[in-house]
Amino acid sequence: MSYLELSSLQKRYGNAVAVDDVSLSIERGESVALLGPSGCGKTTTLRMLAGLVAPDRGAISLDGTEITRLPPHRRNMGYVFQSYALFPHLSVARNIAFGLEERGVGKREITNRIEEALALVRLAGLGLRRPKELSGGQQQRVALARALVIQPSLLLLDESLSNLDAKLRDAMRHEIRSIQRSLGITTLFVTHDQVEALTMCDRIAVMHRGRVAQIGSAEDIYERPATRFVAEFVGRANVLPLARDGQGRATVWGQSLPVDAAADSDLFVRPQRMRIVPVSEPAGGDTARLTGRVLRSVYVGDHVEVLVEDGGHGQLTVEMPSGTAVPADGAEVAVVWARSESRIFAREAS
The missing domain is CATH 3.40.50.300 (P-loop containing nucleotide triphosphate hydrolases)
Incomplete structure (x- = not known):
C-alpha cells in the first residue's frame, strides 16, 4: 500500500x-x-x-x-x-x-x-x-x-x-x-x-x-x-480538423497528411514542434507538411509566434526562436513537423 x-x-x-x-x-x-x-x-x-x-x-x-x-x-x-x-x-x-x-x-x-x-x-x-x-x-x-x-x-x-x-x-x-x-x-x-x-x-x-x-x-x-x-x-496546441478525401486519406486544409485517423477526429500539434520551411522543400517520409501563407508574426521575447493560414480553411501557430529569420507577412510557406508529434482525438460534439 x-x-x-x-x-x-x-x-x-x-x-x-x-x-x-x-x-x-x-x-x-x-x-x-x-x-x-x-x-x-x-x-x-x-x-x-x-x-x-x-x-x-x-x-x-x-x-x-x-x-x-x-x-x-x-x-x-x-x-x-x-x-x-x-x-x-x-x-x-x-x-x-x-x-x-x-x-x-x-x-x-x-x-x-x-x-x-x-x-x-x-x-x-x-x-x-x-x-x-x-x-x-x-x-x-x-x-x-x-x-x-x-x-x-x-x-x-x-x-x-x-x-x-x-x-x-x-x-x-x-x-x-x-x-x-x-x-x-x-x-x-x-x-x-x-x-x-x-x-x-x-x-x-x-x-x-x-x-x-x-x-x-x-x-x-x-x-x-x-x-x-x-x-x-496542458500547454498550447494547434487543433486541426481532419477530413477524408476521395481515396479515404486523412486531410487538413484539403491537403493529404500521413496520419492514421478515424472520421470526426482532430489533429493536435504543439506550436514549438512545428517548423517553417520554403515551399520548395519536400517533406521526408516521417514528416507531415502543410502549405499556407503567413498572416502575421508577433514577437514574444524568447520566441516569435507566426500565424499561418490557408484560404478560408483555418489557421495554425508556429513558435520560432527569437533571432531567427521570420518570413514576411503574406509569404507562402510550408509548415512541417515529425509525424510522431501528432496527437489525434475524437472531435467533440458542438
Missing part, C-alpha cells in the same frame, strides 16, 4: 457532483499536483483529505491507517491556504507557534522549533513583526513555516502562490520545491497554474469534471496526453 491512498472518493452538493470517483496513490516523500480549471474538484478533494469536508463515499488512508472520518486536528496535516489565513493581531512567531500550542508542546521546544522554522523559510530575525509589516512573499513563508513547524505527516498547499506577482511566484516555486525535497515531506499541491505543476511536483493529476483525467510525470502529461482535455489544457 502507498503512503497515501484515496479510494473512490465522491462528493455531491445537491445535484452537482464536485468529486466523482477519485482514486490516487501517493508514495512517501512524493510531491503531487492536482491540476485543473476552476470547478474541476481539486480543492474539494484537498479539503476531504484535510478533514474539512466529509466525503459521501470512498476512503482515505495515510501510512496504513484509515482516516476518512477522523476530525482535522487528529490528522496531523499542514495546510497552507490560498489566503494564508494569518492572525493579524499576532506576531510572526505567535502565528507559527499556534499549532504547537494547540498540541500542548512545551515552551522551550516551541521556541526552538520556531527558530528552526524561521531559518528554514529564510525569515530569521523577523519573529516579532506583525503580518501587515511583511511583504506578500514573506507572509507566504510564514504560512508555510506554520504548516511545517508541527512536523506534519502530509503538507497540503491550496493555490498558495496565486496571490503573488509573477516574479515572486517564480522564486517561491523553486524555494518550496527545495524545502519539500530537503525535508522529504509528502506534499499535495492544488493549482490551476500549469507551470507550477510542471516544475514543483514529481507527478501531476489532471482533473476534469470531478475526475482524474490523467496522472503521470510532467513529461508524460505534456508529451503524451491521454485525453483531448489534457492535450488542450
Whole structure:
C-alpha cells in the first residue's frame, strides 16, 4: 500500500457532483499536483483529505491507517491556504507557534522549533513583526513555516502562490520545491497554474469534471496526453480538423497528411514542434507538411509566434526562436513537423 491512498472518493452538493470517483496513490516523500480549471474538484478533494469536508463515499488512508472520518486536528496535516489565513493581531512567531500550542508542546521546544522554522523559510530575525509589516512573499513563508513547524505527516498547499506577482511566484516555486525535497515531506499541491505543476511536483493529476483525467510525470502529461482535455489544457496546441478525401486519406486544409485517423477526429500539434520551411522543400517520409501563407508574426521575447493560414480553411501557430529569420507577412510557406508529434482525438460534439 502507498503512503497515501484515496479510494473512490465522491462528493455531491445537491445535484452537482464536485468529486466523482477519485482514486490516487501517493508514495512517501512524493510531491503531487492536482491540476485543473476552476470547478474541476481539486480543492474539494484537498479539503476531504484535510478533514474539512466529509466525503459521501470512498476512503482515505495515510501510512496504513484509515482516516476518512477522523476530525482535522487528529490528522496531523499542514495546510497552507490560498489566503494564508494569518492572525493579524499576532506576531510572526505567535502565528507559527499556534499549532504547537494547540498540541500542548512545551515552551522551550516551541521556541526552538520556531527558530528552526524561521531559518528554514529564510525569515530569521523577523519573529516579532506583525503580518501587515511583511511583504506578500514573506507572509507566504510564514504560512508555510506554520504548516511545517508541527512536523506534519502530509503538507497540503491550496493555490498558495496565486496571490503573488509573477516574479515572486517564480522564486517561491523553486524555494518550496527545495524545502519539500530537503525535508522529504509528502506534499499535495492544488493549482490551476500549469507551470507550477510542471516544475514543483514529481507527478501531476489532471482533473476534469470531478475526475482524474490523467496522472503521470510532467513529461508524460505534456508529451503524451491521454485525453483531448489534457492535450488542450496542458500547454498550447494547434487543433486541426481532419477530413477524408476521395481515396479515404486523412486531410487538413484539403491537403493529404500521413496520419492514421478515424472520421470526426482532430489533429493536435504543439506550436514549438512545428517548423517553417520554403515551399520548395519536400517533406521526408516521417514528416507531415502543410502549405499556407503567413498572416502575421508577433514577437514574444524568447520566441516569435507566426500565424499561418490557408484560404478560408483555418489557421495554425508556429513558435520560432527569437533571432531567427521570420518570413514576411503574406509569404507562402510550408509548415512541417515529425509525424510522431501528432496527437489525434475524437472531435467533440458542438
